[in-house]
Amino acid sequence: MDHAPQPARRRRVAGRSHLRRTGLRATAVLAGLVAVGLLAAPFLMPRSAGLDGAPPPPPLQVGAVPDVGTPDEAAPDDASATAPDPRERDDRIDPFDEDHPAVAGLDPDLRAAVQAAASDAAADGVELWLTSGRRSPEYQQDLLDRATATYGSLEEALARVATPETSSHVTGEAVDVGPTAAADWVGRFGDAYGLCQTYANEMWHVELATTPGGECPAPLPDARG
Numbered sequence: 001m002d003h004a005p006q007p008a009r010r011r012r013v014a015g016r017s018h019l020r021r022t023g024l025r026a027t028a029v030l031a032g033l034v035a036v037g038l039l040a041a042p043f044l045m046p047r048s049a050g051l052d053g054a055p056p057p058p059p060l061q062v063g064a065v066p067d068v069g070t071p072d073e074a075a076p077d078d079a080s081a082t083a084p085d086p087r088e089r090d091d092r093i094d095p096f097d098e099d100h101p102a103v104a105g106l107d108p109d110l111r112a113a114v115q116a117a118a119s120d121a122a123a124d125g126v127e128l129w130l131t132s133g134r135r136s137p138e139y140q141q142d143l144l145d146r147a148t149a150t151y152g153s154l155e156e157a158l159a160r161v162a163t164p165e166t167s168s169h170v171t172g173e174a175v176d177v178g179p180t181a182a183a184d185w186v187g188r189f190g191d192a193y194g195l196c197q198t199y200a201n202e203m204w205h206v207e208l209a210t211t212p213g214g215e216c217p218a219p220l221p222d223a224r225g
């Protein structure tokens with residue numbers, strides 16, 4: 001029993017030195033984060049800017065000291081690089097807004113075809129926008145979950161919404177166009193751009209499914225094939 005205080009004291013001493021070590025380590029980590037932040041800031045800032053719709057900041061000048069904030073503020077920015085972008089849920093997306101994740105993530109050939117179609121549709125007096133474009137797997141799963149709740153079963157949901165593994169939106173190979181007049185325009189003239197409505201029950205869902213000027217394949221009845 002009279003030895004009991006000894007280990008406790010040792011533990012306290014060990015605890016203190018552990019704290020001291022942790023403090024030193026934390027200081028080193030903070031310094032490292034600041035250094036990384038200083039180096040990475042010029043590259044990260046344009047990507048993280050505009051999330052709230054604000055215009056991107058002017059480009060940094062050589063020699064300017066970037067305002068990277070504290071390391072604690074920098075950390076969420078690093079995390080947001082992989083988190084789903086809330087703008088994915090926008091339902092009226094300018095096909096020329098290449099900073100938008102739903103447009104930026106598209107297959108370049110599809111994006112160019114949609115932009116060409118949008119320009120020519122506009123010349124015909126038909127405004128064309130995207131109600132959906134490239135989707136993250138997380139967003140696609142969320143859409144499937146919601147459809148399952150809405151239609152009562154996964155089977156019914158799968159007639160309308162693909163899985164993250166099968167969706168051509170997730171691979172950047174599909175767009176949904178709107179409004180209805182634009183979907184109708186693409187139905188009539190889309191093949192000139194290689195754009196085809198691939199599902200009979202989704203006139204708004206468009207993929208690059210033929211060569212420009214070619215013939216679109218017959219649409220599948222629905223997303224189940």
Ligand SMILES: [Zn+2]
Nearest residue numbers: 174175176205
């Ligand atoms: Zn679609």
